[in-house]
Amino acid sequence: MSIYHVSVIFKKACFLAVTLAGLVALAGCSSTMSNVKTWEGDAVDASQTAVLKAPGEIQVQQVNGQRLGNFLMDDLALDYELLAGENQVIFTYKTIWAKSGVVRNGESKVHVIETAPQSVTIDAQPGETYRFSFEAPENRSEAEAFADNFAANIVDASSNVVARANAWDGQSESTRTVARAPVGSAKNDEGAGTSASSEGTLGELKALWGEANEEERRAFLHWAFE
Known part of the structure; x- marks a missing residue:
């Protein structure tokens, strides 16, 4: 496995961890989204x-x-x-x-x-x-x-x-x-040429999103778009 692939996997893992942490941490905060x-x-x-x-x-x-x-x-x-x-x-x-x-x-x-x-x-x-x-x-x-x-x-x-x-x-x-x-406060997809790695990340994010309740979703969006 090349250094490039190791770097991609590491960044992907970090991104998922931060996203999940945001969902968990913000779930206890106010769920009111503007x-x-x-x-x-x-x-x-x-x-x-x-x-x-x-x-x-x-x-x-x-x-x-x-x-x-x-x-x-x-x-x-x-x-x-x-x-x-x-x-x-x-x-x-x-x-x-x-x-x-x-x-x-x-x-x-x-x-x-x-x-x-x-x-x-x-x-x-x-x-x-x-x-x-x-x-x-x-x-x-x-x-x-x-x-x-x-x-x-x-x-x-x-x-x-x-x-x-x-x-x-x-x-x-x-x-x-x-x-x-x-x-x-929308976030559009960045870059038309999305790589297979980023598509996999998107799939995993969607899976995490599907497991979150409505309050957690609102809290995450409030954090992401504020």
């Missing part, structure tokens, strides 16, 4: 904003035409800050179901079911909290049918329906005059 800001510029006082709570199945792609960054993992429940007034939210609904039976080498062990992009326009009221409301499928067959005929509402803190989602027509509504830019 809300995802959906506009460009300075933060706005909470009295002028609303919050949209999205479960892990909902992948918010853009708000008011501004694309949000890609997070480390796409199954996190996240809270999005919305400026008061109309906000167009573009999202997809995505679920993962384990395959039954024998899985061949190289074949995915899961079924990924995802809707086409959906759109919902929320007339956000300052200080209000909104969330997605839908009947979650209980098995893969139901998930496939649900994805083909997706239906979801946005409800306020009193469970009143304030908006209904529809299939997105590909057009973004310019409903606000505030300049915006991609946000979300």
Whole structure:
């Protein structure tokens, strides 16, 4: 084994150790992750904003035409800050179901079911909290049918329906005059030519992530992106 390969293995082991240590150490800290800001510029006082709570199945792609960054993992429940007034939210609904039976080498062990992009326009009221409301499928067959005929509402803190989602027509509504830019404290993949070694590291990180609970995931992301 060459010195180069020894160095690669050593760096990989150190990186995994630091990552795991971060998950463990931060699990005991506050698990509150800052809300995802959906506009460009300075933060706005909470009295002028609303919050949209999205479960892990909902992948918010853009708000008011501004694309949000890609997070480390796409199954996190996240809270999005919305400026008061109309906000167009573009999202997809995505679920993962384990395959039954024998899985061949190289074949995915899961079924990924995802809707086409959906759109919902929320007339956000300052200080209000909104969330997605839908009947979650209980098995893969139901998930496939649900994805083909997706239906979801946005409800306020009193469970009143304030908006209904529809299939997105590909057009973004310019409903606000505030300049915006991609946000979300995202970390994009670095370097298109990822080596086999780094791909293996990514696989191991995903495995560690799969074993972490939601509080540990939030704590890790807070540490990684602060």
